[in-house]
Amino acid sequence: MELQIPVTKVPMKDFMGRFAEQFFSRAKDTLNPEYLPGDPKHAPIRERLNRLSLLRPPFPAQAEVIYAGSTHLYEQGGKSLTLSQDMGTGKTLVGSTIAMMGSRPQRVICVVPPHLVGKWARELKITFPNIAVHKINHAGAIEVLEKAYKENPGAPKIPEFWIIGRVRLRMGFSHRAVTNFRRTPYSGVRRRHCCPGCGRPLLMKVTDKEVADDDAQKNMDIIVNGSASEEEGDIETAHYAYVTNDWLNGKRRFCTEIQGGAPEYRVAPGCGSPLWEARRLSNKSPAEILQAALHRLPGIGKKTIGALMEYESSVLRGIANALSNGDIHPALGALLNKGAVKKVQRYLDTTGFTVGDGNYAPVEYIKRYIHRGWFDVAIFDELHELKGDNTAQGVAFGILSGCARKTIGLTGTLVDGYAASLHPLLFRSDPLSLLRLGYGANDGARFQREMGIIKEIVTEVEEDSLHSSRGRKKVYRQTRNLPGLHPTVVTNMLLPNALFLELPDIERSLQEEAQKKGFGTIRLLPSYRETFVRIQQTPDQETSVREFCDTLLKAMKDAMRLGNKSLMGPVMTSALYAADGGFADVVCHPKYHEGPLAVLSALPTEDGLLEKERFMRDLVRREIAANRKVLIYTIYSDKLDLTERYRRILVEDGTDARVLKSSVPTETREEWVQDVIRDGCEVLICNPNLVKTGLDLFEFTTILFMQTGYSTDTVLQASRRSWRIGQTEPVRVYFASYAGTPQMTATALMAKKIRVSTQAKGNISDTGMSAAIESDEDDGTSMLMAIANDFLNTIRDRSHDAITGAISCLAEDSTEGEFTANSMREIQAMLAGRPAKPDATVPTVCIPPEPAAVQRPQYAEEEDLLAMVFGIHQDAVKTPAKPVRRRVNVPKKPQFRELDLFE
Numbered sequence: 001m002e003l004q005i006p007v008t009k010v011p012m013k014d015f016m017g018r019f020a021e022q023f024f025s026r027a028k029d030t031l032n033p034e035y036l037p038g039d040p041k042h043a044p045i046r047e048r049l050n051r052l053s054l055l056r057p058p059f060p061a062q063a064e065v066i067y068a069g070s071t072h073l074y075e076q077g078g079k080s081l082t083l084s085q086d087m088g089t090g091k092t093l094v095g096s097t098i099a100m101m102g103s104r105p106q107r108v109i110c111v112v113p114p115h116l117v118g119k120w121a122r123e124l125k126i127t128f129p130n131i132a133v134h135k136i137n138h139a140g141a142i143e144v145l146e147k148a149y150k151e152n153p154g155a156p157k158i159p160e161f162w163i164i165g166r167v168r169l170r171m172g173f174s175h176r177a178v179t180n181f182r183r184t185p186y187s188g189v190r191r192r193h194c195c196p197g198c199g200r201p202l203l204m205k206v207t208d209k210e211v212a213d214d215d216a217q218k219n220m221d222i223i224v225n226g227s228a229s230e231e232e233g234d235i236e237t238a239h240y241a242y243v244t245n246d247w248l249n250g251k252r253r254f255c256t257e258i259q260g261g262a263p264e265y266r267v268a269p270g271c272g273s274p275l276w277e278a279r280r281l282s283n284k285s286p287a288e289i290l291q292a293a294l295h296r297l298p299g300i301g302k303k304t305i306g307a308l309m310e311y312e313s314s315v316l317r318g319i320a321n322a323l324s325n326g327d328i329h330p331a332l333g334a335l336l337n338k339g340a341v342k343k344v345q346r347y348l349d350t351t352g353f354t355v356g357d358g359n360y361a362p363v364e365y366i367k368r369y370i371h372r373g374w375f376d377v378a379i380f381d382e383l384h385e386l387k388g389d390n391t392a393q394g395v396a397f398g399i400l401s402g403c404a405r406k407t408i409g410l411t412g413t414l415v416d417g418y419a420a421s422l423h424p425l426l427f428r429s430d431p432l433s434l435l436r437l438g439y440g441a442n443d444g445a446r447f448q449r450e451m452g453i454i455k456e457i458v459t460e461v462e463e464d465s466l467h468s469s470r471g472r473k474k475v476y477r478q479t480r481n482l483p484g485l486h487p488t489v490v491t492n493m494l495l496p497n498a499l500f501l502e503l504p505d506i507e508r509s510l511q512e513e514a515q516k517k518g519f520g521t522i523r524l525l526p527s528y529r530e531t532f533v534r535i536q537q538t539p540d541q542e543t544s545v546r547e548f549c550d551t552l553l554k555a556m557k558d559a560m561r562l563g564n565k566s567l568m569g570p571v572m573t574s575a576l577y578a579a580d581g582g583f584a585d586v587v588c589h590p591k592y593h594e595g596p597l598a599v600l601s602a603l604p605t606e607d608g609l610l611e612k613e614r615f616m617r618d619l620v621r622r623e624i625a626a627n628r629k630v631l632i633y634t635i636y637s638d639k640l641d642l643t644e645r646y647r648r649i650l651v652e653d654g655t656d657a658r659v660l661k662s663s664v665p666t667e668t669r670e671e672w673v674q675d676v677i678r679d680g681c682e683v684l685i686c687n688p689n690l691v692k693t694g695l696d697l698f699e700f701t702t703i704l705f706m707q708t709g710y711s712t713d714t715v716l717q718a719s720r721r722s723w724r725i726g727q728t729e730p731v732r733v734y735f736a737s738y739a740g741t742p743q744m745t746a747t748a749l750m751a752k753k754i755r756v757s758t759q760a761k762g763n764i765s766d767t768g769m770s771a772a773i774e775s776d777e778d779d780g781t782s783m784l785m786a787i788a789n790d791f792l793n794t795i796r797d798r799s800h801d802a803i804t805g806a807i808s809c810l811a812e813d814s815t816e817g818e819f820t821a822n823s824m825r826e827i828q829a830m831l832a833g834r835p836a837k838p839d840a841t842v843p844t845v846c847i848p849p850e851p852a853a854v855q856r857p858q859y860a861e862e863e864d865l866l867a868m869v870f871g872i873h874q875d876a877v878k879t880p881a882k883p884v885r886r887r888v889n890v891p892k893k894p895q896f897r898e899l900d901l902f903e
Contacts, residue, residue, distance in 0.1 A: 034068070034071050034072055034075075034076050035067060035068040035071040035072070037064055037067075042067060042071060045067050045070050045071055045074075045075065045101070046067060048070070048101055049063065049066060049067070049070075049097070049101065052097070052100055052101075052128065053129060054097065054127060054128065055126055055127055055128065055129060056093060056126060056127045057831075058090070058093060058094065058097065059090075059506050059509060059510060060506075060509035060510065060512070060513055061501060061505045061506040061508070061509035061510075062089070062090055062093065062094050062501070062506065064509075065083070065085075065094050065499050065501050066094055066097050066098055066101070068499055069081050069083065069094075069098040069101075069408075069499055070098055070101040072497070073098065073101075073406050073408075074101060074102055074103065078406075078497065079406065079407065079429075079430050079432070080401070080406070080407040080408075080409070080429040080430040080497050081098065081406070081407070081408050081409070081497060081498070081499065082383065082408075082409040082411070082414060082425075082429070082494070082497055082498040082499070083095055083098075083408065083409065083410050083411070083498075083499055083501070084411055084412070084414040084498055084499070084500050084501075085410070085411075085412060085500070085501040085502070086412060086501065086502045086503045086720065087412040087716075087717055087720035087721075087724060088503060088696075088720060088723070088724025088725050088726075089501050089502065089503055089505075089506060089724075089725070090725070091381070091410040091411075091412070092120060092123050092124075092381070092410070093123070093127060094501070095379050095381075095408050095410045096108070096110075096123075096124060096127065096128070096161070096379065097127075098408060099376075099377040099379060099406075099408060100128060100159055102376060102377075104155060105155065105156050105157065105158050105159045105160075106156070106159055106160075106376040106377055107155070107156045107159075107160045107162070107374065107375050107376050107377075108159070108160065108161050108162065108375065108376065108377045108378075108379060109161075109162045109163075109164065109375045109377075109378050109379070109400070109404065110161060110162065110163045110164070110379045110381065111164060111165075111166050111169055111378065111379065111380045111381065111396075111397070111400065112163060112164075112165060112166065112381040112382070113165065113166060113381065113382055113385070113666075113693055113694060114137060114165035114166070114167050114168070114666060114667075115665075115666030115667045115669070115693075115694055116381065116693070116694045117135055117137045117163050117164070117165055117349075118135070118346075118349035118667065119694060120163050120381070121133050121135055121161075121163055121326075121349065122349070124161050124163075128159065130158055130159075131158060131159045131160070131161060132156075132158055132159070132160045132161070133160075133161045133163065134148075134160065134161065134162045134163065135163050135164075135326050135349075136162055136163065136164045136168075136362070137163065137164050137165040137168050138168070138324065138353060140324055141164060141168060141362045142360060142362055142365045144324065145162075145362065145365065145366070145370065146365075146369070149369075149370050149374065153371070153374070162375075164362065166380075166385070166386070166393050166396070167393075168362065169361070169362055169363050169393075169396050169400070170361050170363055170392040170393055170395070170396035174278070174279050175252055175276045175277060175278050175279060176249075176276065176277060176279050177245070177248035177249050177253070177275060177276055178196060178274075178275060178276055178277045179193040179194060179195065179196060179202065179243075179248065179275055180193075180194040180195070180196050180199065181193055181194070182194060184199075184200075184201055192242050193242065193243045193248065195255040195258060195270060195271060195273055195275070196273060196275075197255060197271045197272075197273030198255065198258065198270070198271040198273070200258035200259060200260075200268075200270075201242060201258060201259040202242070202243040202255065202257070202258060202270070202275070203240040203241065203242060203243065203257040203258060203259055203267060204240065204241060204242075204243045204244075204247050204257070205238055205239065205240060205257070206239045206240065206241050207239070208239070238267075240257060240267050242259075248275060248276075252274070252275075252276045253274075253275040253276060254270070254272055254273065254274055254275060255270035255271050255272055255273045255274075255275060256269070256270045256272070257269065257270055258270045258271075278360070287309065290309075290316065290320060291305055291309065293320075293353065294308065297323075297343075297344050297347055297353065298340075298343040298344065298346075298347055299336060299339065299340030299341070299342075299343035299344050300336070300340065300344065304335050304336070307335055308331075308332065308335065311331065315331055318331070319331055319332050320353075323348065323353040324353055326348045326349065326353075327348075328341060328344060328345060328348075332344075346668075346671075347667075361396070363396040363399050363400050364399075366399075366400065366403055367399050367400075367403060370403070372402075372403050373403075373404070373405050374403075375400075375403060375404040375405070376404065376405050376406065377404060377405065377406045377407070377408060378400050378401055378403070378404035378406070378407050378408070379408045379409075379410065380397060380401075380407070380408070380409045380410065381410045382410070382411060382693055383409035383410060383411040383414070383425060384411045384412075384413050384414060384421075384425075384713050385713075386424075386425070386428075387421045387422075387424050387425050388424070389423075389424050389444055394424055394428070397428050398424075398427075398428035401428055401429055407429050407430070409425070409429060412716065412717060412720070413712060413713040413716045413717060414494075414498070415485065418448065418452060418481050418483060418484075418753070419447060419448050419451040419452025419453075419484070419485055419486070419489060420444050420445070420447060420448035420452060420481060422447075422451075422489065422493070423439065423443070423444045423447040423448075424444065426493055427439070427440075427441055429497075430497060433493070433496070433497070434493075437492065437493075448481055450486075451485070451486045451488070451489050452481065452482075452484055452485060452486065453481070453482040453483070453484030454479055454480065454481055454482065455479070455480055455481075455482050456477060456478070456479045457477070457478040457479075458475065458477050459475070459477075459478075460474070460475050483749070483752040483753040483755075503524075503525055503723075503724070503725070504525070506524060506725070507522075507523065507524035507525050510522050510524050510827060510830075510831075513830070513831070514830050517830060517833060519830050522822055522826075522827060522830060523819065523820070523821040523822050524725065524821060524822070524827060525723070525725075525727070525821050526723075526727055526728060526729055526730045526731060526818070526819060526820050526821040527730045527731070527803060527817065527818040527819050528723045528730075528731050528733075528803065529730065529731070529732050529733070529803035529804070529805075529815075529817075529818065530719075530733045530734075530735070530803070530804050531732065531733070531734050531735070531804070531805050531806065531807055531813065532734075532735050532737075532805075532806040532807075533615060533734055533735065533736040533737070533806070533807055533808070534737065534739050534744075534806060534807075534808055535611050535612050535615060535736055535737065535738050535739065535808075536611070536738075536739050536740075536808070537579065537610075537611055537738055537739075537740075537741075538605075538611070540603070540604055541579075541582065541603045541604075541610075541611075542740060544582070544600060544601065544603060545578050545579050545582065545600065545603075545738075545741055546740070548574075548575075548578050548586070548598050548599075548600040549575045549578060549741070549742055551597065551598040552571045552574060552575050552588055552597055552598050553571065553575070555567065555571065555597045555598070556568060556571040566590065566592075567590055567593070567597070570588055570589075570590040570591075570597075571588065571590075571597070572742075573640075574586060574588035574598075575742040576707075576742050576743050576746060577636065577640055578600050578741070578742075579610075579612075579738040579741045579743060580610070580612065580636065580642060580706070580707065580738075580743070581636075581640060581642070582600060582602065582603035582610060583602060583603065583605070583608065583609075583610055583613075583645070584602050585599060585600065585601055585602055586599070586600035587599050587600075609649065611738075612706065612736050612738065613646070613649055615736060615809075615810070616632065616646065616649070616650075616704060616706065616736075617649060617650065617653055618810055619702070619704060619734065619810060620650055620653075620655055620682075620683055621653070621655075622810060623702045624655060624682050624683075628701050628702050628729070629677075629681070629682055629683065629684070629699050629700045629701065629702070630682070630683045630684075630700060630702045630703075630704060631683075631684050631686075631697060631700035631702070631703045631704070631721065631722070632646060632683060632684070632685045632686075632703075632704045632706060633686065633687070633688040633703070633704065633705045633706060633707075633718060634646065634685065634686075634687065634706045634707055635687060635688070635707045635708070635709040636707065637661075637662070637686070637687040638662075642706070643659045643661075643685050643686070643687075644659065646685050646706070647659050647685055650683055655682050655683055656680050656681055656682045656683070657681070657682065657683040657684075657685060658676045658681045658683070658684055658685070659684075659685045659686065660672070660673070660684060660685070660686035660690055660691070661686075662687070662690060664690075666694075669690065669691070669694075669695060670694070670695055673695065673697065677699055684697075684700060688705075688709075688714050688715070688717075688718035689711075689714055689718075691718060691721055692713070692714050692717035692718045692721075693717060695721060696721070696722075696724060696726070697721040697722050698722055698724075698726060698727050699722075700721070700722050701722055701727075701729045701730065701731050701732070702731075702732045702733075702734075703718075703719060703721070703722065703731070703732070703733045703734070704733075704734045704736065705718075705719075705733070705734065705735045705736065706736055707737075707743065708735060708737075708746070708747055708750050709746075709750075710746065710749070710750065712750065712753045712754055715750060715754065716754065719733050725824075726824055727821065728820055728821045728822070728823055729820060729821075730815075730818040730819065730820065735747065803817055803818070
């Protein structure tokens with residue numbers, strides 16, 4: 001008799017929801033964390049933070065990250081630490097404080113984006129007392145490093161921070177060719193380039209095409225056939241010629257092949273001597289170099305420089321040294337007015353000054369001439385920018401990481417959706433951890449295959465044979481990477497060396513602190529809402545764009561079958577641009593191609609505007625009527641420039657719109673933005689790459705992406721320019737995309753990559769772009785990650801999720817659930833323990849409110865530094881509410897036309 005056991009099928013989500021607590025309890029018993037909040041054994045670490053006497057005390061959540069990171073690096077002996085924190089969570093404060101938590105004063109080198117050198121220096125000076133800050137983002141960086149190293153090769157007496165831009169860190173030096181140009185017994189009457197080491201005439205390889213070209217033979221003097229290899233049995237032949245000036249000056253060459261001796265004069269292996277030498281950028285005298293350096297300073301003209309050059313050499317040397325250290329010498333200050341002094345100081349804070357003209361890479365100097373460990377900690381800001389496998393910046397990151405005792409990486413977007421991009425970062429920061437797992441420096445492809453997701457397309461083609469009874473079979477394989485991450489990457493590679501912090505975590509810790517002190521509801525952050533807008537073209541536009549794209553894709557596929565991949569770039573660019581650029585003729589005419597591949601005639605419209613442009617105009621009308629400024633992103637700002645068109649559309653509608661161009665230097669963009677805001681700017685239009693790092697755009701509380709592009713880092717960074725600590729008004733972010741076009745496919749891919757990126761941090765909430773993913777079929781997401789998501793979904797706190805949704809027109813755009821935040825003055829008063837005001841709670845309101853709807857309690861003049869940095873900045877930078885200008889085409893309560901869009 002068989003025993004039949006009833007089997008009940010339970011959906012995975014229900015199963016995980018039923019047993020989530022048991023799984024979570026088992027996971028806690030299995031894991032052995034290095035740091036446990038509140039554990040008495042970590043009291044020495046907490047006491048060490050108190051001894052630093054920070055001028056800007058961290059928030060409770062930031063302090064916990066500092067404790068955990070310090071325990072990992074200094075108590076547990078960790079080599080590297082990655083801080084993956086949301087934009088605006090204080091990565092600079094947390095990372096630099098962890099670097100200061102050693103048992104003795106630390107020497108720290110900070111590698112940051114070039115335009116943030118001055119900002120880092122300012123934040124360090126207002127955070128830590130009694131520290132030395134050196135900015136070496138100039139060509140004289142090596143000179144400053146050499147002097148400091150010779151004066152003190154040991155541990156520093158006080159904490160030292162050395163700040164350098166990542167571009168300056170990997171700068172290369174100029175070089176010139178060096179050979180002996182003379183006659184030899186082997187060259188006859190003509191003079192040849194000879195190796196300075198062995199003295200033999202130098203040879204270079206030439207191609208078969210050059211051999212067949214009569215002009216090439218005359219110019220290069222092709223003389224010999226043979227091989228430089230002396231291995232027995234080598235029958236491969238090559239063509240050689242005497243080296244030319246163009247060959248020598250092309251790049252750094254070495255003596256590899258030479259002309260052998262009599263009687264055969266065959267090709268012989270060279271001695272390997274370098275055929276180049278380093279050189280300065282110019283042959284100017286020291287006085288001329290100093291004058292050129294002074295001339296680069298804003299506010300200093302020829303007359304002032306002429307007066308300076310009359311000083312004695314000792315005074316000039318003092319002026320140059322002061323400028324190199326970021327200061328203005330009294331002798332120079334006496335010749336400048338107040339405005340010029342401010343301009344010079346601003347330039348010194350952002351760019352730096354040097355009289356040198358060499359470009360030898362500082363990282364090479366550190367590697368060769370400064371002993372390993374002189375820098376205790378190396379901090380790399382915007383770590384994701386250094387993930388390039390073979391880039392100069394990525395190589396410099398690996399070299400400097402190996403020269404320092406500890407490495408700290410700061411990033412807001414650690415994962416871009418692909419596993420392969422993590423491999424260089426993990427290996428360069430802590431190579432031993434990856435070597436233990438069996439991954440070497442060149443195993444990026446294998447890492448993507450085993451820890452990510454790949455899609456391999458295998459095509460078999462059978463061919464009939466007339467000469468055999470058996471047909472031939474050809475197999476074509478095509479492999480491409482897909483967004484996705486294996487859960488073991490998080491558990492085995494990220495969690496052991498990474499800490500994650502999000503803005504809601506900081507708010508949650510403040511709310512707990514407020515409850516302990518008897519305060520009311522405290523909100524550090526306002527609501528954050530992401531909305532995906534699916535825009536439908538008119539039937540005529542949809543037909544024209546589809547035919548244009550189909551023609552392009554067919555031409556590209558036909559070319560690829562013949563082995564020609566040169567059409568891929570122009571075709572994809574035109575296909576993505578077609579829907580947005582259809583206001584005029586769109587022509588796809590690749591270089592070196594006879595005639596255009598396809599032409600999209602200007603799309604017919606009633607008022608000359610495309611559907612997405614109408615949505616942009618209507619959105620700007622509504623937001624400005626509610627006293628909210630708008631930030632518009634477009635990826636087309638170079639050859640296919642749409643910024644000026646968008647600006648013209650809005651200006652003609654009565655809106656003050658400005659365009660931020662790439663010609664504005666990175667170090668002055670923050671000042672440029674504040675100037676246009678004070679001038680009445682209501683809408684700012686730019687490429688997201690221009691503002692994705694280093695700028696706090698609190699005033700622009702509504703953000704519209706007209707296109708997203710393919711960079712996960714850019715989208716995530718640019719979307720958080722205004723939702724950060726210090727913002728009090730709700731922030732809205734819109735992603736607009738045309739349905740049924742290639743840009744919708746690009747948007748869906750971006751949504752998948754963002755989902756993977758946030759999942760790696762344990763955040764599985766939906767984003768506004770999630771609505772662009774129509775189906776999860778062939779998504780490639782592994783079952784293990786799906787199970788992990790279901791598990792996390794049952795235990796996570798949903799109170800801080802972003803408000804997400806999808807709309808087809810503005811009439812569907814609901815603002816329900818939006819709320820404001822407390823000002824930094826109120827939060828600082830709570831942390832200081834001052835009595836709470838009767839109306840200290842923040843009401844939940846529907847936005848847009850009237851300008852005077854939110855009442856803020858005012859405190860006495862007692863302020864500390866944190867309130868000065870955040871609260872005062874918040875009140876001073878934001879311009880007074882500007883009354884809405886009445887326009888003929890914009891009524892007081894604007895009514896918006898419902899676009900003919902579909903879900």
